[in-house]
Amino acid sequence: MDMSQRKLEILKAVIDDYIVSAVPVGSRTISRKYMPNFSSATIRNEMADLEEMGLLTQPHTSAGRIPSDRAYRLYVDQLMGGEAMLTKEDVAAIRQAVNRRTDEMEEVIRRTASVVSELTHYTALVLAPQLRRMTLRRIQLVGLTRGTALVVIVTDAAVAKDSIIRVPESLDDDDLAEISRRLTQRFAGHALTDVDVNMVPGMSDELRRNRDFFHSLMTVLEDTVVQNDGGEVVMDGAVNIFNYPEYQDAERAKAFLQFLHTRDRLYRMLAGRTKREYSITIGEENAEPDLQDCSLVTATYRVGNRPVGSIGVIGPTRMNYPRVMQVLRLMGRSLGETFAQVLHEDREDQ
Amino acid sequence: MDMSQRKLEILKAVIDDYIVSAVPVGSRTISRKYMPNFSSATIRNEMADLEEMGLLTQPHTSAGRIPSDRAYRLYVDQLMGGEAMLTKEDVAAIRQAVNRRTDEMEEVIRRTASVVSELTHYTALVLAPQLRRMTLRRIQLVGLTRGTALVVIVTDAAVAKDSIIRVPESLDDDDLAEISRRLTQRFAGHALTDVDVNMVPGMSDELRRNRDFFHSLMTVLEDTVVQNDGGEVVMDGAVNIFNYPEYQDAERAKAFLQFLHTRDRLYRMLAGRTKREYSITIGEENAEPDLQDCSLVTATYRVGNRPVGSIGVIGPTRMNYPRVMQVLRLMGRSLGETFAQVLHEDREDQ
DNA sequence: TGTTAGCACTCGAGAGCATAGAGTGCTAAC
DNA sequence: GTTAGCACTCTATGCTCTCGAGTGCTAACA
Numbered sequence: 001m002d003m004s005q006r007k008l009e010i011l012k013a014v015i016d017d018y019i020v021s022a023v024p025v026g027s028r029t030i031s032r033k034y035m036p037n038f039s040s041a042t043i044r045n046e047m048a049d050l051e052e053m054g055l056l057t058q059p060h061t062s063a064g065r066i067p068s069d070r071a072y073r074l075y076v077d078q079l080m081g082g083e084a085m086l087t088k089e090d091v092a093a094i095r096q097a098v099n100r101r102t103d104e105m106e107e108v109i110r111r112t113a114s115v116v117s118e119l120t121h122y123t124a125l126v127l128a129p130q131l132r133r134m135t136l137r138r139i140q141l142v143g144l145t146r147g148t149a150l151v152v153i154v155t156d157a158a159v160a161k162d163s164i165i166r167v168p169e170s171l172d173d174d175d176l177a178e179i180s181r182r183l184t185q186r187f188a189g190h191a192l193t194d195v196d197v198n199m200v201p202g203m204s205d206e207l208r209r210n211r212d213f214f215h216s217l218m219t220v221l222e223d224t225v226v227q228n229d230g231g232e233v234v235m236d237g238a239v240n241i242f243n244y245p246e247y248q249d250a251e252r253a254k255a256f257l258q259f260l261h262t263r264d265r266l267y268r269m270l271a272g273r274t275k276r277e278y279s280i281t282i283g284e285e286n287a288e289p290d291l292q293d294c295s296l297v298t299a300t301y302r303v304g305n306r307p308v309g310s311i312g313v314i315g316p317t318r319m320n321y322p323r324v325m326q327v328l329r330l331m332g333r334s335l336g337e338t339f340a341q342v343l344h345e346d347r348e349d350q
Numbered sequence: 351m352d353m354s355q356r357k358l359e360i361l362k363a364v365i366d367d368y369i370v371s372a373v374p375v376g377s378r379t380i381s382r383k384y385m386p387n388f389s390s391a392t393i394r395n396e397m398a399d400l401e402e403m404g405l406l407t408q409p410h411t412s413a414g415r416i417p418s419d420r421a422y423r424l425y426v427d428q429l430m431g432g433e434a435m436l437t438k439e440d441v442a443a444i445r446q447a448v449n450r451r452t453d454e455m456e457e458v459i460r461r462t463a464s465v466v467s468e469l470t471h472y473t474a475l476v477l478a479p480q481l482r483r484m485t486l487r488r489i490q491l492v493g494l495t496r497g498t499a500l501v502v503i504v505t506d507a508a509v510a511k512d513s514i515i516r517v518p519e520s521l522d523d524d525d526l527a528e529i530s531r532r533l534t535q536r537f538a539g540h541a542l543t544d545v546d547v548n549m550v551p552g553m554s555d556e557l558r559r560n561r562d563f564f565h566s567l568m569t570v571l572e573d574t575v576v577q578n579d580g581g582e583v584v585m586d587g588a589v590n591i592f593n594y595p596e597y598q599d600a601e602r603a604k605a606f607l608q609f610l611h612t613r614d615r616l617y618r619m620l621a622g623r624t625k626r627e628y629s630i631t632i633g634e635e636n637a638e639p640d641l642q643d644c645s646l647v648t649a650t651y652r653v654g655n656r657p658v659g660s661i662g663v664i665g666p667t668r669m670n671y672p673r674v675m676q677v678l679r680l681m682g683r684s685l686g687e688t689f690a691q692v693l694h695e696d697r698e699d700q
Numbered sequence: 701t702g703t704t705a706g707c708a709c710t711c712g713a714g715a716g717c718a719t720a721g722a723g724t725g726c727t728a729a730c
Numbered sequence: 731g732t733t734a735g736c737a738c739t740c741t742a743t744g745c746t747c748t749c750g751a752g753t754g755c756t757a758a759c760a
Contacts, residue, residue: 024723041725047724048724063724064724
């Protein structure tokens with residue numbers, strides 16, 4: 001059986017309708033609303049073919065048709081167009097989320113998640129810029145009380161992270177400044193993952209004397225990379241799932257929300273997708289069993305040319321893909337520009 | 351109608367049973383399981399009285415009885431005993447949550463919420479130590495790139511907060527150190543809410559020259575107090591609500607989860623309760639309409655003698671109050687001790 | 701006077717059944 | 731190739747019936 005143009009047209013109509021109605025679509029609906037030139041009987045024949053091809057399914061004999069995961073895949077790859085364009089308000093909301101002046105990266109990320117979930121009515125995920133993909137610009141140790149210090153790690157995209165460590169009481173502020181200077185001199189321009197205290201020239205004497213200190217310093221640096229990479233997934237709009245009839249069942253809603261609760265899995269999902277600009281996984285294409293009746297759409301965002309993080313949306317497979325992709329595209333670009341801007345300003349200052 | 355001892359006993363039995371079963375309790379159940387010396391008929395008469403007194407209600411004529419909010423109030427105030435003691439494992443879990451060596455206050459708070467929700471199976475809330483209740487120990491400005499600096503605010507309970515600000519490019523590291531020194535000298539020992547740059551002696555010349563800078567510095571300090579106070583409510587175990595039959599209905603679960611999503615309301619609720627060691631509001635005692643079929647139990651925790659934050663549990667009015675209170679009591683103390691310990695160590699250092 | 705056995709009564713949950721309506725597949729005619 | 735017509739299927743809905751848990755009341759009992 002070959003795939004005629006008309007079959008594709010019918011398939012698209014079924015999906016478009018099902019996306020908004022969530023109710024199995026019958027041949028008469030298609031005939032009336034989408035293709036009045038053909039009778040329901042004609043559509044019916046075609047739909048039977050589409051079912052045989054594995055693109056449509058029937059929940060039961062006398063019900064309409066529902067698109068299969070494969071159908072959504074086809075839809076996403078070939079069928080869907082630019083329908084559901086963003087309105088001026090949408091665009092404004094996106095711009096505003098990232099453009100409000102702030103140096104708090106976390107805050108920008110949170111607003112991003114909030115706006116994406118609001119505009120799409122699905123659950124939004126944002127993977128914060130990943131440190132391991134950034135280069136170090138500066139390490140600064142700041143004495144707090146005697147015996148403790150703050151480690152501030154500055155990267156090329158934004159100030160990233162700080163952490164408190166114990167330091168030998170023998171070190172005074174000047175010592176810390178000197179250590180900071182050397183570490184910075186040695187590592188500025190390197191990826192964070194490369195940092196290794198043994199590489200610091202002229203540090204070996206101090207190293208020997210203050211073994212414990214440097215050890216904990218390294219632990220902090222490593223933790224910073226690891227923790228940040230594992231922890232910085234921001235989510236918003238999880239309750240949106242209740243808007244969709246497929247999750248009116250408390251059991252399913254619970255399973256979904258519980259899945260979202262395991263940040264590390266979310267992280268792995270998002271982090272594994274930063275290679276391509278967009279990534280869409282539909283239903284059973286998802287490796288996670290709890291996600292096999294959902295779709296996940298992600299877009300990476302870039303600082304300069306480097307992809308540093310990603311934004312994603314989770315919703316039912318019956319998702320408004322065109323709109324979601326448009327939101328993610330614009331949001332990703334805006335976010336990247338914002339981070340790049342911070343970078344740029346800093347460069348100008350120097 | 352007067353309240354006999356036996357009526358109280360029956361009421362307690364009804365509540366104890368309903369707390370675990372979630373099913374209206376009949377007279378026969380009470381007679382068999384709790385008071386075999388009396389027949390179901392006797393219990394029945396007493397229950398009818400209790401209903402007339404507004405302590406029990408019937409969902410419909412031929413069903414058992416359910417405790418009213420007033421009954422829970424009575425139970426909490428007079429009836430409940432020390433049943434459901436914490437096990438050794440419970441105690442260990444609580445201790446471990448706060449004792450693991452860390453200087454990251456946020457991390458301790460998160461673990462606290464996690465353990466409380468795990469041990470109680472309800473939703474846990476933790477209000478982080480409130481800055482406005484702390485005294486300042488040190489303000490430190492750290493130059494990052496030229497034109498930006500990190501403001502670190504150290505309080506007497508823990509390092510609290512840092513934030514990035516723009517600074518005049520004319521200021522070098524020494525200037526920042528000097529400003530930090532003066533601010534610290536002037537404000538150490540004061541409550542954070544008192545901080546006002548105009549009060550700094552000898553600062554007026556610089557103030558005039560660097561108006562914008564000081565303005566933004568003050569903004570940061572104020573924001574730090576406000577933001578921290580408004581934002582630092584950590585929640586865990588929200589999905590636990592699905593464990594309870596009264597929330598099997600997706601609509602109710604949604605309403606509950608949506609309510610938890612508005613952090614500022616949670617904040618106000620928790621912050622308004624730091625005067626008394628414990629606070630229990632049951633059902634309609636709650637001002638928030640969305641919470642009127644829930645109970646909220648909170649306990650404050652103290653650093654030294656000052657209450658600085660609180661821990662809370664939200665669940666159905668049919669809540670295991672004794673256990674929840676025991677968990678909160680121990681957790682509150684442990685948390686207070688942990689923060690006090692940080693304080694103590696710092697003092698030793700000086 | 702307090703307690704209890706007995707009994708009629710009430711109400712909701714759940715099973716069983718009939719009906720309406722949406723949608724299908726197939727056939728025959730255009 | 732398209733379509734009208736029709737028998738068929740299946741679900742959702744509403745109705746009735748029954749079962750069982752629990753009640754309130756009365757009368758007997760200690």
